[in-house]
């Protein structure tokens with residue numbers, strides 16, 4: 477599942493890179509800069525640093541256009557060289573460019589006419605590409621994070637028609653005394669007792685056609701008075717079927733407890749997640765071929 481997430485991330489990253497690359501290349505070309513060099517800088521520097529550097533150092537260029545024929549024109553052009561549309565007002569005496577609102581020519585001090593006739597000032601088309609890129613850079617990762625959060629919190633079930641889980645608890649000594657345990661399980665329990673801090677799990681699973689029977693024997697070190705347990709069964713986007721067991725009890729009473737968890741149904745738990753008194757515990761997991769004896773009530 478996480479492979480899909482990685483692929484989506486990679487795809488998004490690639491999309492942003494292509495977007496930035498095209499923008500920088502075209503923009504640098506328009507400004508007469510070394511487009512290929514800037515393309516490489518923009519793509520090969522991490523975290524869009526290249527794009528930021530490019531935006532800071534890029535030279536200005538005239539993006540003015542004749543309002544009549546859209547021919548590129550310069551700031552100081554009086555008429556459009558292409559269609560001869562008058563772009564600026566000028567002094568009738570010395571031809572110095574003037575503002576239509578001015579009363580006298582600043583160059584020759586001649587009075588200027590009230591009306592200059594038809595003057596069509598050059599237009600500057602709006603360039604929204606940079607904004608689009610910045611929005612994409614911000615929006616795409618944010619959207620992706622939201623998507624991941626939503627997916628990680630939404631668990632879903634598929635074709636689970638029956639799934640039952642039972643949790644029972646017993647002190648280790650009682651469990652050994654009451655049931656006639658196979659040697660393998662006795663060995664496992666004595667192995668557990670040799671590492672007193674560790675939480676251990678012994679797993680047995682059997683399959684009959686589409687029906688799975690999974691048994692866990694969970695060893696809790698130094699826990700007495702078992703008080704409560706809850707369990708849930710979930711599949712999420714990120715993990716396979718997971719059996720979550722929450723156990724509670726008094727800690728450090730010096731008594732070892734085993735919990736027997738029986739989980740059966742048409743879905744096989746791939747993972748076991750255990751919390752004891754609200755804390756997730758690392759589990760030392762072993763498997764056995766011997767069915768685990770039920771705990772006698």
Ligand SMILES: [Zn+2]
Pocket residue numbers: 542543544545546547556557558559560561
């Ligand atoms: Zn023109």
Ligand SMILES: [Zn+2]
Pocket residue numbers: 567568569570571572581582583584585586
């Ligand atoms: Zn003048």
